[in-house]
Amino acid sequence: MPDLKFMPHQLKVLNTTEQFNHVGYYLDMGLGKTFVGAEKLWELNNPINIVVCQKSKVDDWLDHFRTYYPQVKTCDLTKKSESITFNNLIDAQALTKDDTLIGVINYDLIFRRSIYQKYSGFTLMLDESSLISNESTSRAKYILKMHPESVILLSGTPTAGKYEKLWSQCQLLGWNITKTAFWGSYVQTTWVEDGTFKRQVITGYKNVDHLKRKLAQHGCIFMKTEEVIQLPDKVEQKIFVPATKEYRKFMKNSYLMLDTLNLQEFHDESDFDGKDVTPRVELVGDNQLTKLLCARQLCGQYHKDKLDAFRDLIESSEERWIVFYNFNDELIRLKKIAEALNRPTSEVNGHDRDLNAYEHRSDSITFIQYQAGAMGGNYQKSCRICYFTLPLGKGSCDLWEQSKKRIHRIGQQNICFYYYLMVKGSIEERNLQMLKVGKELTDDLFRDQTHQSD
Known part of the structure; x- marks a missing residue:
C-alpha cells in the first residue's frame, strides 16, 4: 500500500x-x-x-x-x-x-x-x-x-x-x-x-x-x-435588486432592442474592442427556450443594478471570493469590475483554468462557470461564494448542490457565506425556490412566470 x-x-x-x-x-x-x-x-x-x-x-x-x-x-x-x-x-x-x-x-x-x-x-x-x-x-x-x-x-x-x-x-x-x-x-x-x-x-x-x-x-x-465530520456553519443571504423596465417590457412583448452602453463598467463603444461584447443587442423570445435565455441575460449581464450590487458586495470584504456565473458576457463584465477594484482574478471555465491568483492572493476573486467547475475543485481557502446568476436546465440541481461544497469541505475553518444576487419578482426567485426542493425550473413553470409578468 x-x-x-x-x-x-x-x-x-x-x-x-x-x-x-x-x-x-x-x-x-x-x-x-x-x-x-x-x-x-x-x-x-x-x-x-x-x-x-x-x-x-x-x-x-x-x-x-x-x-x-x-x-x-x-x-x-x-x-x-x-x-x-x-x-x-x-x-x-x-x-x-x-x-x-x-x-x-x-x-x-x-x-x-x-x-x-x-x-x-x-x-x-x-x-x-x-x-x-x-x-x-x-x-x-x-x-x-x-x-x-x-x-x-x-x-x-x-x-x-x-x-x-x-x-x-x-x-x-x-x-x-x-x-x-x-x-x-x-x-x-x-x-x-x-x-x-x-x-x-x-x-x-x-x-x-x-x-x-x-x-x-x-x-x-x-x-x-x-x-x-463537523464542518463550520453555513449562512445564506439574498441580495435583491429591482426588476428593470427592460425586463418587464421583454417579458410582456418577447422582444427588446437593448442599449448596453448605460452599464456602469463600460463608458464608450471603444471599451468593447476585443471583448466579444456588443454595445447593442436584439433580444427575441420567439419560443419558450429563447425567451427563458433572454430573461436570464436581462437578470444578469444586462442588469446595471445587479452589476453595481456585485461591485458593492466584493468591496465589502478583502477576503478571497468564489463567484459562480453562466455566460461568457457575464464573465467579461464581472472581470472588468474586479479590474477596476484592483482585485486579482482566477477563472475556471471551458477556455481557461488559471488558479494562480486564488492560490497566492488572499484578496483574489475566482470566477467559476458552473459546467466547468461546480462539480469539482477544492476552494476552502475561501469562505465566501457569490452566485451572480443561478444554473438552470438539465442537471442544474446537481450543479448548484455541488457548487456549495467547493468551500464547505474538509480543511475549512471558517463559517461559509453564500450570497445570492437576485432580481426581485423575476424568474430567478422561482428558480432558487425550485433548486432548494431539488427540482428544475421547467418550461411550464416559466410559462407561469411569464403570465404573472404580463
Whole structure:
C-alpha cells in the first residue's frame, strides 16, 4: 500500500467493501472520494485500469496517481501519443502481473474511441458516475457496453434524491434488474395528458429501504458529511435588486432592442474592442427556450443594478471570493469590475483554468462557470461564494448542490457565506425556490412566470 494516511471514515468505506470488486462510493463532497476511489483501484490490483472523469478533472486525476502512486504508469488518454502508448502496451501484452497501467480520459471523448470496448478484464472507474444516469446518451451507451472485470463508481450527489437515475449505475454494479422492474419496484408514477399525448410523471418513491439494502449488497456506500465530520456553519443571504423596465417590457412583448452602453463598467463603444461584447443587442423570445435565455441575460449581464450590487458586495470584504456565473458576457463584465477594484482574478471555465491568483492572493476573486467547475475543485481557502446568476436546465440541481461544497469541505475553518444576487419578482426567485426542493425550473413553470409578468 502507498504511504497514505486515511481518515477513519475513509478506512471504514474501504474495509466495508473489501470483498467487492464492483463498488459505488456515494460520498458527500469533501469526504475525499478521490483518495478512497484511487486506493480501491490499487487494492483491486488489475494491471489495466481506465478512469473516466469530466474534462476539467483529467489533470487532477493524473496528478493524484503520479503523486501518490508513482510506481504506476499513468497515461493521459486525451493526448494522442499517450493514448497510443497505452493501447500498444495492452495489445502487445507487455504487462506483467506486477505492472499497473492507468489511463485517464474524459466522458465526452471516450465514446469516440471504439477500442476501449474491445478490452476486458480491466478496472473501470467513473468519477461523477451520475453523468451516465441518462442511459440514452452516447457516453452512457458506450460505457454500458464496455467489459470491465471490476467497477468503481464515485459521486458526491449521485441522484439528488431522484432514485430513478440510479438504474444505469446498477447495471455496472452487476445488479441486472430491468428498467421496467426497477421503476415498478421503487418509482411511483402517474400518467398525465400533455396536449395531444400522455406522458409519465414521477410522483414519489416506494420501498426505499429495500432499495438501499439491495444497493448495499452490490457494494454501495452512501455517506453524508455531517455523519462523520463537523464542518463550520453555513449562512445564506439574498441580495435583491429591482426588476428593470427592460425586463418587464421583454417579458410582456418577447422582444427588446437593448442599449448596453448605460452599464456602469463600460463608458464608450471603444471599451468593447476585443471583448466579444456588443454595445447593442436584439433580444427575441420567439419560443419558450429563447425567451427563458433572454430573461436570464436581462437578470444578469444586462442588469446595471445587479452589476453595481456585485461591485458593492466584493468591496465589502478583502477576503478571497468564489463567484459562480453562466455566460461568457457575464464573465467579461464581472472581470472588468474586479479590474477596476484592483482585485486579482482566477477563472475556471471551458477556455481557461488559471488558479494562480486564488492560490497566492488572499484578496483574489475566482470566477467559476458552473459546467466547468461546480462539480469539482477544492476552494476552502475561501469562505465566501457569490452566485451572480443561478444554473438552470438539465442537471442544474446537481450543479448548484455541488457548487456549495467547493468551500464547505474538509480543511475549512471558517463559517461559509453564500450570497445570492437576485432580481426581485423575476424568474430567478422561482428558480432558487425550485433548486432548494431539488427540482428544475421547467418550461411550464416559466410559462407561469411569464403570465404573472404580463
